[in-house]
Amino acid sequence: xxxxxxxxxxxxxxxxxxxxxxxxxxxxxxxxxxxxxxxxxxxxxxxxxxxxxxxxxxxxxxxxxxxxxxxxxxxxxxxxxx
Numbered sequence: 001x002x003x004x005x006x007x008x009x010x011x012x013x014x015x016x017x018x019x020x021x022x023x024x025x026x027x028x029x030x031x032x033x034x035x036x037x038x039x040x041x042x043x044x045x046x047x048x049x050x051x052x053x054x055x056x057x058x059x060x061x062x063x064x065x066x067x068x069x070x071x072x073x074x075x076x077x078x079x080x081x082x
Contacts, residue, residue, distance in 0.1 A: 015066055022059045029056055 033052040045053040
């Protein structure tokens, strides 16, 4: 009988899972924006919380932060070992 997954199993490929989830959510938001408003993206709407553009920018920022944190932790481990 297979064991139940625990928290460590879920954290193994979190970055990849979050990136794939972000792509699908962003694509859905862009299509929804095009259907509702008639355009894909408006730079002016990034500053307004709750808009599609704000959500897409937030998702992009979260992915960027995850990438930077992962890069810095690998760099610090490398520096510590050398």
